[in-house]
Amino acid sequence: MDVAVGIVAQRNNERAQGLAATLLETLERGGEGGETDATASVVVDELTGEAIDAPARRVAGMADRDLVVSIGGDGTLLFVAREIGSTPILGINLGEVGFLNAVAPADAVDVVTDLVETYRERDAFEARELDRLAVTPEDADWSLEPALNEIVVHGPRRGNGGGATIDVRVDGGRYAGSHADGVLVATPAGSTAYNLSERGPLVHPRADALVVTQMAAEDAMPPLVVDPDTELSITVSDADTAYAISDGRNRQRLEPPATVSVSIADDPVRLVGPRGDFVASLEKID
Incomplete structure (x- = not known):
């Protein structure tokens, strides 16, 4: 059974779009080198789909995915959360501070493939809920x-x-x-x-x-x-x-x-993956 993954990249950000393309390719072949069971059915947001020539849908249409990956700053994650409700979100940080996005771009492939493998085994994520x-x-x-x-x-x-x-x-x-x-x-x-x-x-x-x-x-x-x-x-x-x-x-x-x-509110935001270091992030506040 494929895991259904959505990927949303920050608007007009070539770095975010490139990472989205890497994640899509990696998940579709089953991890780096195709050596794992971490295959997934992947769609990206419409603007990213145009940029990297990939299957795409509106972000609101990703609410039925098992996981949605947000690539950008906290603003991108806020947008994703508004559109998909309580669908699990993983935030990859391309911003300055990243209180909500805990994953560095260099770690993105490993973290996402690990999450997909875990979901295939357990049919669930360990998510932390944030009140809205x-x-x-x-x-x-x-x-x-x-x-x-x-x-x-x-x-x-x-x-x-x-x-x-x-x-x-x-x-x-x-x-x-x-x-x-x-x-x-x-x-x-x-x-x-x-x-x-x-x-x-x-x-x-x-x-x-x-x-x-x-x-x-x-x-x-x-x-x-x-x-x-x-x-x-x-x-x-x-x-x-x-x-x-x-x-x-x-x-x-x-x-x-x-x-x-x-x-x-009735429905919280559900974040998955590693937690960020809140205290360390405070040092980046102007």
Whole structure:
């Protein structure tokens, strides 16, 4: 039985496309030299397929694969995760830091072939789950794609004159409320991203926690670390419009006064393969 593998390479990145071609060839012949049972049925994303003349499909169409390999930076992996849900992902790091992508390009062939062999033997991967965040409106009918990094609620725009009054309630109690650019709720994975740029704390990836961080608040409270089961409610008012944004990409316009809740999404992201060295990666942060 072939293992079904999808490969997604960073857009317009020849190095990523070349590695995708190497992985495809290696898996189709059964490892380097064809000496193993690590054969696989492989498809690549559409742009990569055009570049390397290989079988291709849309990334969203890879949700039924046994494994999807993401080649690029954390942004590429975030994109893949949005498209394929809880399908197991292996991240190969071509970026600067690579908190989510643990595998170096030089190790990619060995790691991927080992994973394929293991799956053939056990019909399963040892995956670690990363929580994603869902945002739910109080009095409206819309939804956003779950966020692996953070949910942001902010006023019409960032900067002078663009904020709103934003109240944050934690388990029903008022934690913070003032004029601010916005507020974000981050996962441990997202603590190293937008949260960090807003002076929120770093959270170790194995911690079971969320972070609530205000953005340029006039009467600011310190960032708050909470249990993932905490009830978080955000109300935005005193503005003509506002936005709820998932991972900096998917957004929904709000009509203040508007209230949303942020909670753990039903489907986590599942990562396979070796873990990255979180502490060592911190040295690469500017």
